[in-house]
Amino acid sequence: MRSLLLHAHDDPGFEARLQVALDLARAFDAHLTVLQPVAFNVAVPGDAYGIFAAEAATFAREQAAEFRKQVEPRLEGEDVRWDWADAAGLAESSIFEYAALADLAIIGSGRMEGDSVGPSPLAGILAMHCRAPILVVPEGAGAMLPGAPVMVAWNGSLEASRALKAALPLLKAAKSVTLVSVVSSEDQEAGELPALAGARYLDRHGVACEVVEVPQGQNKVAEVLKEVAQTRGAGLVAMGAYGKPRLFETLFGGVTAGMLWNPKVPLLLSH
Numbered sequence: 310m311r312s313l314l315l316h317a318h319d320d321p322g323f324e325a326r327l328q329v330a331l332d333l334a335r336a337f338d339a340h341l342t343v344l345q346p347v348a349f350n351v352a353v354p355g356d357a358y359g360i361f362a363a364e365a366a367t368f369a370r371e372q373a374a375e376f377r378k379q380v381e382p383r384l385e386g387e388d389v390r391w392d393w394a395d396a397a398g399l400a401e402s403s404i405f406e407y408a409a410l411a412d413l414a415i416i417g418s419g420r421m422e423g424d425s426v427g428p429s430p431l432a433g434i435l436a437m438h439c440r441a442p443i444l445v446v447p448e449g450a451g452a453m454l455p456g457a458p459v460m461v462a463w464n465g466s467l468e469a470s471r472a473l474k475a476a477l478p479l480l481k482a483a484k485s486v487t488l489v490s491v492v493s494s495e496d497q498e499a500g501e502l503p504a505l506a507g508a509r510y511l512d513r514h515g516v517a518c519e520v521v522e523v524p525q526g527q528n529k530v531a532e533v534l535k536e537v538a539q540t541r542g543a544g545l546v547a548m549g550a551y552g553k554p555r556l557f558e559t560l561f562g563g564v565t566a567g568m569l570w571n572p573k574v575p576l577l578l579s580h
Contacts, residue, residue, distance in 0.1 A: 310333070310337045310339055310412045310413060310478040310479075311337065311338070311339045311340065311412060312339060312340055312342070312410065312411050312412045312413075313330055313333060313334055313339050313340065313341045313342065313411065313412065313413050313415060314342050314344055314404070314407050314408055314411035314413065314414040314415065314441070315327065315330040315341060315342065315343050315344065315415045316344060316346075316400065316404060316414070316415065316416045316417065316431075317343045317344060317345040317376070317377075317380065317393075318345070318346075318376075318400070318417075319372065319376045320417060320419065321419065321448050322417035322418065322419050322446065322447070322448040323417065325417075325446050325447065325448055325449065325450040325451075326415050326416065326417050326446035326450075327380075327383075328450075328451070328453075329415060329444070329446045329450060329453040329575060330415045331387055331389055332453045332454065332455075333413070333415075333453065333455070334389040334390070334391070335388065335389055336454075336455040336482065337455075337478060339389075339390075339412070340389075340390045340391065340392075341389055341390065341391040341392075342391070342392055342393075342394055342407065342411070343380070343384065343391060343392070343393045343394065344394045344396060344403060344404065344407050345373055345376070345377060345393070345394070345395050345396065346396045346397075346398055346399065346400040346402075346403035346404070347369055347370060347373045347395065347396070347397060347398075348369065348397075348398060348399055348400075373395070377393065377395070381393060394407065400431055401431055401434045401435060401438075404416070404431075404435060404439065405435075405438065405439060405440065408435075408439050408440050408441040409440050409441075411441045412441060412442075413441060413442055413443070413444055413475075413577075414435065414439055414441050414442070414443045414444070415443070415444045415446060416429070416431060416432055416435060416443055416444070416445060416446070417429060417431075417432070417445070417446060417448065418432060418445045418446060418447045418448065418569065418571075418572050418576070419447075419448055428566060428569035428570050429445075429569070432445050432569055432578075433565070433566075433569065436550035436565060436569075436578040436580060437550055437580050438580070439580075442471075442472065442475035442476070442577055442578065442579040443577070443578050443579075444575055444576070444577050444578075445569065445572065445575065445576040445577075445578060446575050447571075447572045447573060447574065447575070449573075450574065450575055453544060453545070453575055454544060455479060455482035455483070456482055456483060456484045457483065457484060457542075457543070457544025457545060458483060458484050458485045458486070458487070458541060458542055458543050458544055459476065459479060459480055459483040459485070459486050459487070459543060459544065459545045459546075459547060460486075460487050460489055460534075460537065460538045460541060460543040460545070460546045460547070461473055461476065461480075461486065461487065461488045461489065461507065461518075461546075461547045461548070462489055462491075462534050462546065462547070462548035462549075462564075462568075463488045463489060463490050463504045463507050464490060464491075464549075465504070465506060465507075466549055467549070468548075468549025468550060468579065468580055469507070469548065469549040470507070470510075470549070471549060471579040471580070472547045472548050472549045472550075472577060472578065472579040473507050473510065473511070473547065474510075474579075475547070475577065475579045476545075476547035476577050477511075477514060477516070479545060479547075479577070480511065480514075480516050480518075480547075481514070481515070481516055483516075483545075485518075485519070485541075486511065486516055486517070486518040486519070487518060487519045487520075487521055487537075487541055487543075488504040488507050488508055488511075488518050488519070488520050488521065489504075489521050489522075489523060489534065489537050490504045490520075490521070490522050490523070491523050491524075491525050491530045491533045491534060492522050492523070492524060492525060493524075493525045504520045504521075504522070505520065508520050521537070523537055529564075529567055530563075530564045530567070531563075531564050531566070531567020531568050531570075532567065534546070534548075534564075534568065535567075535568070535572075535573070538573075538574060539573065543574055544574055544575070545574060545575050545576075545577060546568070546572075546574055546575070546576050546577070547576075547577040547578075547579075548564075548568065548576070548577070548578060549578070549579060549580065550565050550578040550579060550580040565578070
């Protein structure tokens with residue numbers, strides 16, 4: 310993990326993800342690229358001559374320049390290698406492009422508007438389509454120590470396998486690793502232990518892990534996973550991202566939606 314990408318935007322969650330990015334850059338001697346996308350093409354209804362749109366674009370550029378001016382001196386005082394990239398366009402498009410050669414893309418968990426509730430649309434889109442694994446950092450997250458316990462949500466799927474592989478550098482540094490499978494009554498009757506495949510993979514890489522099966526009961530899978538992560542003091546949760554890209558609403562259906570809604574610890578997602 311030598312190339313990190315950080316989404317720069319003046320929202321309430323930036324401070325937390327900046328600190329996490331710096332922690333990871335130091336721990337893995339990684340280069341940090343701070344990417345600031347700015348959408349200049351602003352459409353204003355009824356603005357036939359584009360006057361208001363031009364003013365809005367100018368304001369956006371000024372705000373972006375001011376934010377960069379505030380953050381760069383802080384980066385210069387840190388003991389990490391970094392560069393700053395300005396990109397014209399929507400955040401998801403810019404991150405897609407830059408993530409092609411990044412080992413991890415670090416984004417926030419909340420909506421960039423700040424006071425809106427619900428999971429971030431950006432997180433949902435990137436979780437499904439980003440070329441690199443993404444690390445979703447909650448606004449209230451503190452320092453992310455690579456030695457903290459890690460929980461891996463495991464169901465034997467291709468997505469879960471990719472998330473396990475993407476998280477491997479963090480798993481190697483973790484104090485403990487737990488592979489958690491949430492099973493329904495039907496799964497228990499089948500007697501299958503899909504997490505054993507993930508455990509064998511980790512063992513080949515020198516990572517010891519505990520395999521845990523948790524009954525789903527009447528709860529949603531995301532609720533069970535969050536409870537287990539809290540009980541075990543996890544500093545990171547890694548899991549595959551699931552969803553249907555046809556409509557935005559479907560991206561937030563099921564487990565991925567539940568995990569992205571008000572997460573308490575950083576969440577590593579890979580599709």
